[in-house]
Amino acid sequence: MLVFAASDKGGTGRSVTSINLAYRRALDGDDVCYLDFDFGSPTAPAVFDIPDVAKEAKGRGLHSYLNGMTGEALRVDVWARTEHQVLRSRPSGAGRLVLLPGDRTGGEFVTDGASLHRCVDLVNALRREFNLIVVDLSAGRSYAMELALSATAQTELRSLKTRWLVYHRWTRQHVMAAADLVTGERGIVSAGVSLGHDKDQLLGAIRFVRAAVPDLGSPQWSQVPPAQFAWMRQCNRELEGIAAGLGIGRSRVLGSVPLEPVLQLQEQLITDEDVLDSRIANIQTWQAIGELAERLADDKHWGLL
Ligand SMILES: Nc1ncnc2c1ncn2[C@@H]1O[C@H](COP(=O)(O)OP(=O)(O)O)[C@@H](O)[C@H]1O
Ligand SMILES: [Mg+2]
Numbered sequence: 001m002l003v004f005a006a007s008d009k010g011g012t013g014r015s016v017t018s019i020n021l022a023y024r025r026a027l028d029g030d031d032v033c034y035l036d037f038d039f040g041s042p043t044a045p046a047v048f049d050i051p052d053v054a055k056e057a058k059g060r061g062l063h064s065y066l067n068g069m070t071g072e073a074l075r076v077d078v079w080a081r082t083e084h085q086v087l088r089s090r091p092s093g094a095g096r097l098v099l100l101p102g103d104r105t106g107g108e109f110v111t112d113g114a115s116l117h118r119c120v121d122l123v124n125a126l127r128r129e130f131n132l133i134v135v136d137l138s139a140g141r142s143y144a145m146e147l148a149l150s151a152t153a154q155t156e157l158r159s160l161k162t163r164w165l166v167y168h169r170w171t172r173q174h175v176m177a178a179a180d181l182v183t184g185e186r187g188i189v190s191a192g193v194s195l196g197h198d199k200d201q202l203l204g205a206i207r208f209v210r211a212a213v214p215d216l217g218s219p220q221w222s223q224v225p226p227a228q229f230a231w232m233r234q235c236n237r238e239l240e241g242i243a244a245g246l247g248i249g250r251s252r253v254l255g256s257v258p259l260e261p262v263l264q265l266q267e268q269l270i271t272d273e274d275v276l277d278s279r280i281a282n283i284q285t286w287q288a289i290g291e292l293a294e295r296l297a298d299d300k301h302w303g304l305l
Helices: 014-027 044-048 062-066 113-129 143-153 172-183 188-194 199-204 226-245 261-265 272-276 283-297
Strands: 002-007 032-036 097-100 132-136 162-169 206-213 253-258
Touching: 002 014, 002 143, 002 172, 014 032, 014 044, 014 097, 014 132, 014 162, 014 206, 014 283, 044 097, 062 113, 113 132, 113 143, 143 188, 162 172, 172 188, 172 226, 188 199, 199 206, 253 283, 272 283
Parallel strands: 002 132, 002 162, 032 097, 032 132, 162 206, 206 253
Antiparallel strands: none
């Protein structure tokens, strides 16, 4: 399965949540590779806690591969290379977890026929080795997004199960931007259709993920003054209304990850050790990411609308 992680804005939680998703699918036994197509701001090495990758990827990362500067994109075995104490040895029953880093270029690249072919070749090679390929796209209507849509429209990749996760934060601006990225002008659907995708099929393969959402039912918020709590509940209701009105209400949402103090301060993987032993992270965050990881692979949550 191929999964694209997209968002209209930066700072939505797309990378950190997707990396946690990839980690959880690998813990569950999937062989997972994670492709960092966000060449402007590659965060994956930091989140996986592999500090040397940025240097190593120079001239050998995905950007260089797609531009034809190297014949093979660098692969980094996360279990073997991470400096994260808990991740150091591959847990029993876990699948492979491999990062294909982007090389830091400070920006975008122009896609041409040659880079499209290289992209299709790469995905075709990876699908033989991995159950799950997660691709983190850069924010907005990017070249990376266009490349993703062009590649999956090619006959070689048509049979590959492909899903799109569109991330957004739980604010009015973010909700509107996420809806627009999918159904707006030059959005995923219109760009996809012009590249040869079937509209309904493409729409059926897109789900939204709400990230860093204050969960008003959790104990974290029970301490706030009553007036503040009442305002938050009212705002929450209004946001649900806006999302539903834009066609990104609950039936289109794959899951919601609560506002997590650890992630507010640091981009990192949330491990069971963080939740059960050191207790620095909330169990609700662990559960929400687990639920997302399950639903990602469960056909029941996907398909034509
Ligand atoms: N559930 C969450 N709760 C709190 N902060 C979060 C959560 N998810 C992500 N963040 C934080 O938000 C910031 C942006 O996340 P990131 O994944 O880098 O966004 P993007 O890839 O969309 O630009 C990071 O500092 C990250 O740690
Ligand atoms: Mg990112």
